[in-house]
Amino acid sequence: MGRRSPDVGALVAGARDGDPRSVARLISLVEQESPALREVAAALAPHTGRAQVLGITGSPGVGKSTTTTALVSGLRARDLRVGVLAVDPSSPFSGGALLGDRVRMGAHADDPGVYIRSMASRGHLGGLSWATPQALRVLDGAGCDVVVVETVGVGQSELEVASLADTTLVLVAPGMGDGIQAAKAGILEVADVFVVNKADREGADRTARELRAMLTMAADSGWRPPVVRTVASAGEGIDEVLTRVGEHRDWLASSGEGTRRRRVRAAREIEAIAVGELRRRMGDVGGAAAIDALADRVVAGECDPYAAADELVGRL
Ligand SMILES: Nc1nc2c(ncn2[C@@H]2O[C@H](COP(=O)(O)OP(=O)(O)OP(=O)(O)O)[C@@H](O)[C@H]2O)c(=O)[nH]1
Numbered sequence: 001m002g003r004r005s006p007d008v009g010a011l012v013a014g015a016r017d018g019d020p021r022s023v024a025r026l027i028s029l030v031e032q033e034s035p036a037l038r039e040v041a042a043a044l045a046p047h048t049g050r051a052q053v054l055g056i057t058g059s060p061g062v063g064k065s066t067t068t069t070a071l072v073s074g075l076r077a078r079d080l081r082v083g084v085l086a087v088d089p090s091s092p093f094s095g096g097a098l099l100g101d102r103v104r105m106g107a108h109a110d111d112p113g114v115y116i117r118s119m120a121s122r123g124h125l126g127g128l129s130w131a132t133p134q135a136l137r138v139l140d141g142a143g144c145d146v147v148v149v150e151t152v153g154v155g156q157s158e159l160e161v162a163s164l165a166d167t168t169l170v171l172v173a174p175g176m177g178d179g180i181q182a183a184k185a186g187i188l189e190v191a192d193v194f195v196v197n198k199a200d201r202e203g204a205d206r207t208a209r210e211l212r213a214m215l216t217m218a219a220d221s222g223w224r225p226p227v228v229r230t231v232a233s234a235g236e237g238i239d240e241v242l243t244r245v246g247e248h249r250d251w252l253a254s255s256g257e258g259t260r261r262r263r264v265r266a267a268r269e270i271e272a273i274a275v276g277e278l279r280r281r282m283g284d285v286g287g288a289a290a291i292d293a294l295a296d297r298v299v300a301g302e303c304d305p306y307a308a309a310d311e312l313v314g315r316l
């Protein structure tokens with residue numbers, strides 16, 4: 001791939017026209033922290049804010065990819081443009097499982113109304129890639145009505161996906177004790193819609209009942225998360241999920257919660273970028289060496305760590 005500086009304006013125009021290669025290139029620029037990153041962000045800004053971001057989380061094997069595929073079909077049937085970001089927090093490379101996801105998404109591979117992208121999550125402690133919010137902006141700017149973010153439910157990432165999403169779907173399966181585990185892990189609070197998938201298996205009714213019982217005990221936020229049973233592999237219940245997702249979108253708009261969530265999201269993004277920039281500048285003023293020199297003085301009792309930190313910040 002060439003390293004010529006990209007024509008960002010043409011790429012954004014292409015993406016807005018639905019050209020998948022322009023979308024792919026823009027996401028790559030974001031992922032690679034291209035020098036054009038700022039230009040890309042600025043060019044996209046006026047075109048963003050329309051897409052509903054749908055986060056999908058749940059334990060490994062619960063049916064996230066199958067549900068995502070079924071949701072994409074349902075959204076396409078409603079004539080909506082869809083983006084899918086599959087984030088694998090466990091792998092530093094986009095390989096294995098994600099390739100499997102792509103294969104499963106094969107039904108949509110040739111549909112110009114669907115854009116699918118897998119992302120690894122290198123360089124981020126919590127799980128989701130630092131580039132995910134920017135990739136979301138690309139898909140939003142490219143005119144996707146809905147962007148589905150699917151992540152593997154390992155620890156932090158399920159909470160993190162909620163911080164990116166307008167609407168968070170939490171998938172559980174019957175008989176996995178998932179409901180109880182969800183309550184323990186704080187998942188109950190982040191779910192906007194509960195999906196009891198694999199409802200063709202025994203115990204789905206019971207799991208749904210348990211979830212509803214737990215939800216009645218939760219604090220009232222104005223939105224009580226509905227519990228929907230699905231058989232994603234057969235497309236059953238998917239229409240109801242989409243109806244609930246639409247209702248949640250309406251509630252976000254009418255209650256002001258949507259704007260509040262987006263403000264929190266933007267504030268975090270700004271903070272992360274600013275902290276990154278400060279780290280870079282610290283490197284410019286001698287970073288590690290400067291800290292080492294100050295550390296020697298702190299160890300020797302010549303100054304305290306606060307004074308040392310002030311001195312470092314003062315040089316920026
Ligand atoms: N019986 C049944 N099987 C299902 C259903 N939905 C998905 N499956 C199967 O469950 C397995 C896991 O589904 P995936 O969609 O890959 O699950 P996932 O949550 O994306 O898995 P990871 O990405 O590995 O965390 C597959 O074999 C699916 O065919 C369902 O509603 N009923």
Ligand SMILES: [Mg+2]
Nearest residue numbers: 064065066101
């Ligand atoms: Mg999957």
